[in-house]
Amino acid sequence: MERRAFYRNGTLPWLLIGPQLLLVLVFFYWPTSQALYWAFTLEQPWGGGNTWVGWDNFAAIFRDSEYWTVVGRSTFYATVTTLLSMAVALTLAVFADRALKGTKLFQSVYVWPYAIAAPAAGVAFRFIFAPESGLIGAINQMWPGIWNPAINGWQALGMVIVCHAWLGIGYNFIFFLAALQMIPRSLSEAGAMDGARPFRRMMDLQLPLIAPTVFFLLIMNLISSFTDSFGLIDTMTEGGPFGSTEVMVYKIYFDGFKGFDYSGAAAQSIVLMLLVIALTIIQFTWVEKRVHYH
């Protein structure tokens, strides 16, 4: 039997959900509906309203080989960022889990980066990676010109990826550590009695048991690296050099607000949205079906 609370006053419930509803409407449904409107229309050459063009905008971006290059780069960016961030976080979590002393401290220290806004982190990392003066710049004194992300596209992409991965480590760490601490200590001890060394125990016992968490983080990280990279790229490289750090979100911004191709940008953001929706669906189906161990 379901128990529900009823309100006698008809307006009170609306007042209660009003603020949240307003936020969702203004910041999600309104922009989304605008994007949909632009994605299926084209502004007339001399202004004066939009014309319905059906799937033409989508056809145009899909025909564009440059768009596919950007999609490929985004996929690469998302995959490497996710794997890097999760691998580092998992390693740290395994160590923190083993040496329980000070775990509380690690929990707070590692989660700090997550609280830093992407543009702020971008500026900080720009200094760290600056070829003339930064920490990495020191290697230019030994081998002049070997490090310069302002010219070398791969170095620029790598720089943004490292920064993005770093931002996510704290979040991943907290989830990994919590999952690892849920595993009874005696399981690991049984593994030790069975002769397995720490690395073997991690691969054979801990990883399979935290698989649901790994999968959850995988999807969350992928979504984040597809959609949250704008702040970083805009402050660190502005998509350059020569478009080598231009990923899907940045291209949307660039085409829309720099190139004034609203319709093309809107179509691209619908594609990105569908991608995120697909990842979310995979996430939900997995969560529903995930294996529970007793």
Place this chain on the structure above:
Amino acid sequence: MSAISLSGVKKRYQKNNVVHGVDVEIEAGEFVVILGPSGCGKSTLLRMIAGLEDITEGEIAIGGKVVNKLEPRERGCAMVFQNYALYPHMSVRQNIGYALKVAGMPRAERDAKVLKVAKSVSLDPYLDRKPGELSGGQRQRVAMARAMVREPKVFLFDEPFSNLDAKLRVAMRAEVRNLHRSLGVTSVFVTHDQTEAMTLADRLIIMNAGVVEQVGKPSEVYHNPASLFVADFIGSPAMNLVRGFFGEDGYFRHGQGGMMHLPGLGQGLVSREVSLGVRPELVQRVAADAKGAMAAVVDYTEELGASRLIYATVDGSRLIAVDTSSDALGTGMPIHLSFAAVDAHVFDHNTGRRVDLGDANSAATRARINA
């Protein structure tokens, strides 16, 4: 099969002393049970033998080799955990065979060995199931099979039956006993259940608050407890313990003006604060005019079926007696109780240790044990 030798073994967590120096020799092939109340350090001691806890001080040797610095896998011990600690994502076959897989044994050989061990504990029909699909008793057997498959030099059991119901516990006890008889592997078994301890052990190690109170055969520990703690801890119902002292006249004084005549017991103990211990089954109901009869008042009785326990007060001191008669006994009824001086144990109240009575008296006690 290996002997285990503990000398001066201590465990300290930060400032917290958990085990205060244990010296015990466990012979090869022996089945030793460490018994004590929870928090007495018995599991810690076992885990130090296994290598799961560092040894703060002292030395542990297995088969004559000091293992203090060795990893668990290098010590040749197998352990059965309290909550079984089965790998939930692996089948029974994989659980049992994991140690062999880690050791790099080829698959065919491994499977054959797992099957053999599984058969010996009648698990062969369940090899492809996951632990979550098994009953408590079956999980327990998987844990045992996992320990057996490695053919260890030493078996360690950490309260393995505490999650089982009473009936299954008795059955598993028999299985462990048979297992030990057929394999003859040195075994150390930790429990807080005295029935389990008494029935399984070749020898008992009784621990309290990080200290070994007594080491001995179950019968020795029962009939000759070395301390007040052991006297009180072993046996159900617990031993009667009456606090008092022996007067110059040789009478034992206790409670509110109570006097007991216990010939030969008080020598050399005059005025020392002691506790007198006697097993309830050695306290008898007697006629009022019998020798050594003490007037008592029944407080209440507990029916056990074959017998009943009489809780009575003798001059302000509580005495429990086992009674097999079917007389009606109500609260407040006067009865008479007595026990033989040879059946009494004397403990120094301040040190808690047994007072060795020397002479003829303890000889008589020893004769009783051997009989």
